[in-house]
Amino acid sequence: MADHEGARLFREAWIAGVHAHFPGEPKPGYVAPWEDTPAWEREAAGAVYAQVRQLFDVSGGRAARLSSEQKGRFVATCWTAQMFRHFADPKPGYVADWADLPEWQRKTDVAVFASIEESLS
Numbered sequence: 001m002a003d004h005e006g007a008r009l010f011r012e013a014w015i016a017g018v019h020a021h022f023p024g025e026p027k028p029g030y031v032a033p034w035e036d037t038p039a040w041e042r043e044a045a046g047a048v049y050a051q052v053r054q055l056f057d058v059s060g061g062r063a064a065r066l067s068s069e070q071k072g073r074f075v076a077t078c079w080t081a082q083m084f085r086h087f088a089d090p091k092p093g094y095v096a097d098w099a100d101l102p103e104w105q106r107k108t109d110v111a112v113f114a115s116i117e118e119s120l121s
Helices: 003-021 039-058 068-086 103-120
Strands: none
Touching (some): 003 039, 003 103, 039 068, 039 103
16 A cells, blocks of 8 residues: 555544544544645654554564554554654644543544554455
8 A cells, every 4th residue: 555545544544533432523623534634644644554554564463463552552652753743842632642642532543553454454
């Protein structure tokens, strides 16, 4: 899969996760379609997709054995690194530790990993 396709897969998985797990009505930016997603966010999505793909490569596919929480933490950590890359002083919520993320976001990160994992099969 090309990196831009991986970025789009990441975004679509994120939107699906938000719809499934967000309590109430999500902010429009959380579920904006690909065409309306800012360039920095598309780039960040592609980078995280590539990092998950690389995790499978370097683990010989054994990353599938990670727990759901470990998978979600990996996505969250990769995303946090992208926030530091794209913003000189990111909002605290953009770089919150796993334990400080809302439950809907943790579940969404797990779902994102699962979607990427499925695409690699």
